[in-house]
Amino acid sequence: MYVVNSDEMRNLDRYTIETIGIPANVLMENAGREVARRIETLFSRTVSADGPARWVILAGKGNNGGDGLVIARHLLEAGFEAEVVYAEAPERMASADAVAQRRIIERLGIPARVYGAEPLDWRAYDGIVDALLGVGAAGAPRGPYAALIREANASGLPIVAVDLPSGLDADTGAVHEPCIRAKLTVALAFLKRGLMQYPGADYAGQVVCAPIGIPAKLADELGVQTYVLNESVLRRILGVDPAMPRRQNTHKGTYGHALIAAGSRRMSGAALLSAKSALRAGCGLVTLAVPDRLLDSLIGQIPELMLAAVPDGGTGEWGSLGEGTTAPAASHDGSDAGPSERTIGAAEQALLSLAEGKQAMLIGPGMGRFPGDSAWLRAAWESVASPLVIDADALNMLADAQNFAAWPRRPSPTVLTPHPGEMARLAGVSTPEVQHDRIGLARRYAMKHGVTLVLKGARTVVATAAGSVYINVNGNPGMATGGSGDVLAGIIASLLAQGFTAEQAAGLGVYLHGAAGDRAQAQRRSTGSMLAGDIADML
Ligand SMILES: NC(=O)C1=CN([C@@H]2O[C@H](COP(=O)(O)OP(=O)(O)OC[C@H]3O[C@@H](n4cnc5c(N)ncnc54)[C@H](O)[C@@H]3O)[C@@H](O)[C@H]2O)[C@H](O)CC1
Numbered sequence: 001m002y003v004v005n006s007d008e009m010r011n012l013d014r015y016t017i018e019t020i021g022i023p024a025n026v027l028m029e030n031a032g033r034e035v036a037r038r039i040e041t042l043f044s045r046t047v048s049a050d051g052p053a054r055w056v057i058l059a060g061k062g063n064n065g066g067d068g069l070v071i072a073r074h075l076l077e078a079g080f081e082a083e084v085v086y087a088e089a090p091e092r093m094a095s096a097d098a099v100a101q102r103r104i105i106e107r108l109g110i111p112a113r114v115y116g117a118e119p120l121d122w123r124a125y126d127g128i129v130d131a132l133l134g135v136g137a138a139g140a141p142r143g144p145y146a147a148l149i150r151e152a153n154a155s156g157l158p159i160v161a162v163d164l165p166s167g168l169d170a171d172t173g174a175v176h177e178p179c180i181r182a183k184l185t186v187a188l189a190f191l192k193r194g195l196m197q198y199p200g201a202d203y204a205g206q207v208v209c210a211p212i213g214i215p216a217k218l219a220d221e222l223g224v225q226t227y228v229l230n231e232s233v234l235r236r237i238l239g240v241d242p243a244m245p246r247r248q249n250t251h252k253g254t255y256g257h258a259l260i261a262a263g264s265r266r267m268s269g270a271a272l273l274s275a276k277s278a279l280r281a282g283c284g285l286v287t288l289a290v291p292d293r294l295l296d297s298l299i300g301q302i303p304e305l306m307l308a309a310v311p312d313g314g315t316g317e318w319g320s321l322g323e324g325t326t327a328p329a330a331s332h333d334g335s336d337a338g339p340s341e342r343t344i345g346a347a348e349q350a351l352l353s354l355a356e357g358k359q360a361m362l363i364g365p366g367m368g369r370f371p372g373d374s375a376w377l378r379a380a381w382e383s384v385a386s387p388l389v390i391d392a393d394a395l396n397m398l399a400d401a402q403n404f405a406a407w408p409r410r411p412s413p414t415v416l417t418p419h420p421g422e423m424a425r426l427a428g429v430s431t432p433e434v435q436h437d438r439i440g441l442a443r444r445y446a447m448k449h450g451v452t453l454v455l456k457g458a459r460t461v462v463a464t465a466a467g468s469v470y471i472n473v474n475g476n477p478g479m480a481t482g483g484s485g486d487v488l489a490g491i492i493a494s495l496l497a498q499g500f501t502a503e504q505a506a507g508l509g510v511y512l513h514g515a516a517g518d519r520a521q522a523q524r525r526s527t528g529s530m531l532a533g534d535i536a537d538m539l
């Protein structure tokens with residue numbers, strides 16, 4: 001359930017060896033035996049009645065290679081044939097523990113050779129163990145490492161990666177050229193971040209985590225704050241029950257009232273999707289505030305929903321503020337604020353008074369952009385007392401606000417739910433830069449701005465202001481469809497209205513959203529035909 005980066009793994013490793021006193025060679029033995037055991041369970045020991053399956057172990061010069069040598073020994077013991085191919089001359093083994101393993105291999109007479117002397121005949125093998133590079137790798141695989149990776153990938157044989165596929169960046173999930181394409185990756189002691197984000201997750205194949213004797217509680221003690229978002233983490237780390245049981249003696253007021261400011265003439269459906277999802281996620285009441293002209297068209301579409309009209313000058317758009325009062329603008333930095341004062345429109349006043357007495361507010365789905373919107377958002381940012389979810393167009397208002405970093409911290413929770421494009425605008429980087437290190441970027445942004453950040457996309461990342469990160473692993477590509485984000489934003493607002501903290505609401509919300517998406521896929525038996533409304537219906 002813990003996910004570590006390479007620095008954290010090195011610290012855990014060192015602490016276990018030096019402070020706890022478990023010898024490094026014991027960890028290496030455990031690692032090799034655990035990987036061998038997985039191979040024994042998943043792959044046949046025999047190719048025919050009279051011949052054992054033959055595996056080749058590609059061994060690098062570090063401890064990852066040392067693990068590989070232990071694997072060779074255990075595979076032989078289990079009835080496989082095993083052969084070692086060193087990436088570099090064995091005299092160049094970099095660690096004392098790997099050297100010790102090499103001597104054992106030599107004494108046992110296990111066949112071994114150095115890559116490059118003569119061409120490898122890959123047809124002689126039934127499987128490959130990738131023990132070339134582990135968490136000690138730096139940059140793209142070089143020299144014989146790169147050549148071996150290319151040949152292994154081209155062989156078509158099943159590859160089992162030790163700790164992580166060689167060529168994968170353990171910290172980000174970015175892949176170097178070349179990178180092992182594994183069928184199975186056995187992560188040692190803890191999952192590495194790179195295995196949990198794309199494209200790394202694709203190269204890792206099936207991922208299992210094997211215990212090697214490093215006590216899990218050390219991760220907590222050494223400050224690891226990154227987790228896989230599964231039921232056990234929801235319960236034990238976030239302190240929520242995903243079944244959301246209710247006490248008998250409760251009423252709708254117990255579950256909070258959410259206000260959703262959303263929709264415009266061309267995107268009223270986004271507002272309905274958010275509102276429906278908020279209701280389905282369990283809050284007691286939901287009020288949807290829309291530009292006045294839209295209101296009639298929404299009546300009766302969701303009977304449980306309450307509607308509120310915001311003055312729009314007959315346009316059906318936000319921001320047609322109409323007659324307003326004047327407020328000092330000294331604290332406002334929005335690009336449209338006047339030098340000394342700013343007009344508060346009737347729409348803004350209507351919305352702020354609607355927000356009073358609500359337990360959560362969502363701003364953004366289908367809202368569109370309008371002149372002065374960044375300053376408008378800042379007014380909500382400062383005036384709305386309840387927890388706030390900022391989604392979709394409202395995120396772009398935030399991105400366009402001058403000096404968002406200097407906005408005051410909100411006293412109540414704030415959740416931002418960008419997709420990678422919106423995240424790029426918020427952070428002032430390109431979308432590929434966001435995708436290159438989603439966990440790192442999300443965490444830095446959340447900590448810098450004191451918000452809870454939900455960076456959407458396959459393997460959604462939830463990052464908190466305190467530096468915790470949750471990586472979601474459920475959901476499916478059917479959820480890559482218009483309106484899916486509106487559903488998520490509605491769920492999170494609903495959970496906030498019910499009194500969950502921002503961290504709980506974002507984590508549980510992302511998990512429930514993915515679980516509902518998986519149910520929708522199961523019911524439709526297809527990802528292509530899934531609609532966002534199906535996700536809302538499956539909540
Ligand atoms: N989790 C644990 O506590 C244990 C992990 N084990 C295994 O050890 C590796 C990490 O071992 P380390 O020696 O630190 O590094 P590597 O084996 O990953 O390789 C480093 C080695 O390779 C050279 N090198 C680095 N980058 C490149 C490159 N781009 N191209 C070519 N060569 C490169 C570098 O010079 C080093 O010599 C961990 O993943 C586990 O598999 C322990 O066995 C048990 C305890």
Ligand SMILES: [K+]
Pocket residue numbers: 064130131132133134161162163164165166
């Ligand atoms: K490896």
